[in-house]
Amino acid sequence: MHYYSLQHTAPRVDFRTATIQGQAPDGGLYFPESIPQLPASILNNLAGLSREALAYEVIRPFVGDTIPEDELRRIVAETIDFPIPLKQVYDGVYSLELFHGPTLAFKDIGARFMSRCLGYFARDEKQPITVLVATSGDTGGAVASGFHNVEGVRVVILYPSGKVSSVQEKQLTTFGDNIHALEVDGNFDDCQQLVKRAFKDAELTSQLFLTSANSINVARWLPQQFYYFFALQQWKEKQPPVFSVPSGNFGNICAGMMAWKAGLPVRHFIAACNANDVVPRFLETGDYEPRKAIPTISNAMDVGDPSNFVRILELFGKDRDQLKTMLSSYRTSDQRTRELIRSMYQQHAYLPDPHGAVGFDALADWIGQHPGQKGIVLETAHPIKFLDVVEPVIGQPVPVPASIEETLTKTKNATQIEVDYSKMKDYLVNSNPF
Numbered sequence: 001m002h003y004y005s006l007q008h009t010a011p012r013v014d015f016r017t018a019t020i021q022g023q024a025p026d027g028g029l030y031f032p033e034s035i036p037q038l039p040a041s042i043l044n045n046l047a048g049l050s051r052e053a054l055a056y057e058v059i060r061p062f063v064g065d066t067i068p069e070d071e072l073r074r075i076v077a078e079t080i081d082f083p084i085p086l087k088q089v090y091d092g093v094y095s096l097e098l099f100h101g102p103t104l105a106f107k108d109i110g111a112r113f114m115s116r117c118l119g120y121f122a123r124d125e126k127q128p129i130t131v132l133v134a135t136s137g138d139t140g141g142a143v144a145s146g147f148h149n150v151e152g153v154r155v156v157i158l159y160p161s162g163k164v165s166s167v168q169e170k171q172l173t174t175f176g177d178n179i180h181a182l183e184v185d186g187n188f189d190d191c192q193q194l195v196k197r198a199f200k201d202a203e204l205t206s207q208l209f210l211t212s213a214n215s216i217n218v219a220r221w222l223p224q225q226f227y228y229f230f231a232l233q234q235w236k237e238k239q240p241p242v243f244s245v246p247s248g249n250f251g252n253i254c255a256g257m258m259a260w261k262a263g264l265p266v267r268h269f270i271a272a273c274n275a276n277d278v279v280p281r282f283l284e285t286g287d288y289e290p291r292k293a294i295p296t297i298s299n300a301m302d303v304g305d306p307s308n309f310v311r312i313l314e315l316f317g318k319d320r321d322q323l324k325t326m327l328s329s330y331r332t333s334d335q336r337t338r339e340l341i342r343s344m345y346q347q348h349a350y351l352p353d354p355h356g357a358v359g360f361d362a363l364a365d366w367i368g369q370h371p372g373q374k375g376i377v378l379e380t381a382h383p384i385k386f387l388d389v390v391e392p393v394i395g396q397p398v399p400v401p402a403s404i405e406e407t408l409t410k411t412k413n414a415t416q417i418e419v420d421y422s423k424m425k426d427y428l429v430n431s432n433p434f
Ligand SMILES: *Cc1c(COP(=O)(O)O)cnc(C)c1O
Pocket: 105, 106, 107, 138, 215, 246, 247, 248, 249, 250, 251, 252, 253, 300, 301, 355, 380, 381
């Protein structure tokens, strides 16, 4: 399998190079040159396969011969080493709970898969690899947890001081070992600017083997197909499901559409958005107009120019009418999100997080217009991660899951820096990498 750049001016590469580079040298996203069809023997027998065997079959063609079979089976098994249950919430509406991983959000799957692939590729590199990443919250924790103790790789995470939640800060700063946190006296954009400058700094990149772990990396994007296959393994209804996916950068939903193209039975996809509604507008009007992100209570979806949307367009030959046969998109306000959290808790004894609530709202709208259809919301985070939103809405404390209690007792370990490129560069070059 080879990958081409969606800017079309960089050479084709294999999975290994696409993973190590992240983005193509011409600035484009990598895209697989074909979408392998899964054989009927697998598609007709999803529930008969183990999760590990199914996930392996799904990802194998995308990895090609860059990772041998036994290694890839190990990587897949470690990636999905926690439950991903499908629960019925009310008649015809189900929740696929993607928050049972170590950092309680769905980004764990992509981060765990990518870190293990990169760890495998690092074995053949003479130099250790430095993963440099800026985070506004969730990505950093998933990356830190995924890469902890991966040999040959060190991780440097930049986060804005005072602007991530207390749970998120603990998840970023308490691993130690090969994980280093830089607490930047600025905002998320400052962190991102510092990281971008580092990648453009020829002097630095000649000294260090730098790579990023952001969500456009094929090794983070592609394993997200697993969710949709695992959902269908547990699906007992006779008709194919509608998937409602809380969307920000559109990586998750695009992976779902890849799974459908590979043969998975899906009725329709819904991109559930908050006030950041570039895609709903595009589907309505045909004009794609990126905007500045608007802050909301479902903040992991506060994206004004979703980077993976070009991949979705590519899947449909850039034809909006074709796309609309498979994709709809809705927007939900913060007020409506809060109402949804309250009503789902009161009427169905199910507590969604703010992102999931946006997904349930969109699915209810769709089913209202298409009576009889049944669907699945991808519940992308545990409500404990958004305590400050959820608790006042339901007027009760949210129980702390046992898996996070230990993290909360650990001591934060971060290096404070100002928004000063030369100081960050100095840190990268001179700090002990391992
Ligand atoms: C990242 C994230 C999203 C958005 O996912 P995309 O793949 O960027 O569309 C939704 N919910 C939560 C909780 C997230 O962390």
